[in-house]
Amino acid sequence: MSRRSALRLLGAAGASFGFSATLRSATTPPQESTMPPALPGSTGPGPNPYWNSVGMYVNEPQKAPLLLLTDRPVQLETPRHYFATAFTPNDAFYVRWHLDGIPNAIDLKNWRLRIDGNVTKALSFSLPDLMRKFPAQTVAAVNQCSGNSRSRFQPRVPGGQWGNGAMGNAKWTGVRLSTLLSAAGMKSGSLQVQFQGLDTGMGPEGYGSKAFLKSLAVTNPVLEDCLIAYAMNGEPLPLLNGFPVRLVVPGYFATYWMKCLTWIRVLDKQDENFWVKTAYRIPDTPRGATTPKEVKAGTVKTVPIHRMPVRSFLISPDGGSKIPAGMDVILRGIAFSGYGRVNELEVSDNDGKTWLPAQLGEDFGAYSFRTWEFRWTAKKPGRYFISVRATDKTGNIQPDEPVWNPGGYLWNRIERQEITVGVAE
Ligand SMILES: Nc1nc2c(c(=O)[nH]1)N[C@H]1C(S)=C(S)[C@@H](COP(=O)(O)O)O[C@H]1N2
Numbered sequence: 244m245s246r247r248s249a250l251r252l253l254g255a256a257g258a259s260f261g262f263s264a265t266l267r268s269a270t271t272p273p274q275e276s277t278m279p280p281a282l283p284g285s286t287g288p289g290p291n292p293y294w295n296s297v298g299m300y301v302n303e304p305q306k307a308p309l310l311l312l313t314d315r316p317v318q319l320e321t322p323r324h325y326f327a328t329a330f331t332p333n334d335a336f337y338v339r340w341h342l343d344g345i346p347n348a349i350d351l352k353n354w355r356l357r358i359d360g361n362v363t364k365a366l367s368f369s370l371p372d373l374m375r376k377f378p379a380q381t382v383a384a385v386n387q388c389s390g391n392s393r394s395r396f397q398p399r400v401p402g403g404q405w406g407n408g409a410m411g412n413a414k415w416t417g418v419r420l421s422t423l424l425s426a427a428g429m430k431s432g433s434l435q436v437q438f439q440g441l442d443t444g445m446g447p448e449g450y451g452s453k454a455f456l457k458s459l460a461v462t463n464p465v466l467e468d469c470l471i472a473y474a475m476n477g478e479p480l481p482l483l484n485g486f487p488v489r490l491v492v493p494g495y496f497a498t499y500w501m502k503c504l505t506w507i508r509v510l511d512k513q514d515e516n517f518w519v520k521t522a523y524r525i526p527d528t529p530r531g532a533t534t535p536k537e538v539k540a541g542t543v544k545t546v547p548i549h550r551m552p553v554r555s556f557l558i559s560p561d562g563g564s565k566i567p568a569g570m571d572v573i574l575r576g577i578a579f580s581g582y583g584r585v586n587e588l589e590v591s592d593n594d595g596k597t598w599l600p601a602q603l604g605e606d607f608g609a610y611s612f613r614t615w616e617f618r619w620t621a622k623k624p625g626r627y628f629i630s631v632r633a634t635d636k637t638g639n640i641q642p643d644e645p646v647w648n649p650g651g652y653l654w655n656r657i658e659r660q661e662i663t664v665g666v667a668e
């Protein structure tokens with residue numbers, strides 16, 4: 244048995260005993276009655292009504308107990324309570340890989356980051372080179388999987404059935420991608436910059452893609468914001484989150500945030516690899532929405548997924564315990580958008596009929612989580628539905644309609660949480 248699978252087994256065994264059992268009771272799932280109503284024409288069970296996915300807790304190396312989504316490749320979700328603060332601890336940060344051949348260890352003596360392809364001068368850097376030869380930059384940015392909240396989709400779509408915990412926010416420190424690209428000198432005719440990590444594997448059946456490759460167009464202004472990060476919240480990245488360096492693409496979905504980055508290639512042709520041409524594409528429609536019927540008809544034009552739509556979450560209280568009537572409670576949560584900072588957060592305690600502004604927390608930059616709080620007093624006992632909605636600088640506001648596309652991407656519907664208020668005794 245390998246060390247990894249031994250550790251995994253230990254983690255799984257641990258999950259059935261004390262530690263994670265305590266965590267679990269702190270996030271008691273809501274009752275059946277809080278299931279959102281089934282949508283017209285739906286079949287089968289309704290969307291996942293729980294905040295998180297419904298997995299057991301596991302311990303992976305360098306990680307706190309996290310919710311297991313799949314183990315090959317390893318995919319772990321962050322439990323709700325970790326989102327009470329603007330920054331997600333490294334050990335609680337969610338994990339997503341596509342291929343099962345992920346690195347177990349990195350030998351920094353031999354590890355290099357290469358830049359080649361359509362450049363004047365191919366370059367290669369050791370980790371100390373990156374840390375010493377270039378100025379360090381820091382950005383607070385949300386890393387969110389394109390499929391975050393996929394378990395809400397109705398009808399269901401294939402792919403990891405994430406709850407809301409396939410996201411995290413960190414302060415990323417590293418070298419600007421543009422600095423390295425200028426050092427190498429992009430030649431004329433350059434179309435895309437392609438990124439590759441150290442992981443290998445079979446990829447989806449029938450596609451034979453042995454590597455996970457992503458590209459961004461050389462004309463995309465986001466390249467200027469990209470960092471090659473060697474620190475996450477002031478510490479080395481956990482291996483599962485991309486040690487020694489990963490690409491950070493502020494405002495963009497995490498699919499571009501290449502982990503264990505080792506190879507940057509400047510292409511003079513369009514990238515036709517599976518992960519760009521076939522996967523991670525969204526309908527070229529408002530909100531990226533389509534219908535199963537249109538997909539079947541083959542009429543949906545698609546584009547690569549890009550920026551993250553505005554979202555917000557209530558983190559506490561989580562509905563797991565009754566609140567005494569007449570008592571002040573502070574509702575707390577987070578919000579973010581890939582289209583510019585969140586500048587308005589509203590709360591409704593009557594299922595969206597009326598809204599009141601919440602107090603926004605410290606501003607850590609346009610691409611960070613922003614915390615919010617709202618003092619709430621329910622005078623009468625009963626069931627309340629708390630909804631939260633954010634508006635970003637671009638004027639995007641969260642809608643109360645679900646979105647549907649075959650990839651299970653771009654979910655940003657207004658969240659609602661049932662809270663029971665009891666008689667004060
Ligand atoms: N090398 C490599 N980088 C990768 C991936 C991968 O499979 N391999 N998956 C991407 C996707 S789709 C996501 S959601 C994020 C997840 O980042 P995390 O595991 O640090 O949370 O990594 C991105 N970078």
Ligand SMILES: [Mo]
Nearest residue numbers: 388389390498
């Ligand atoms: Mo992802």
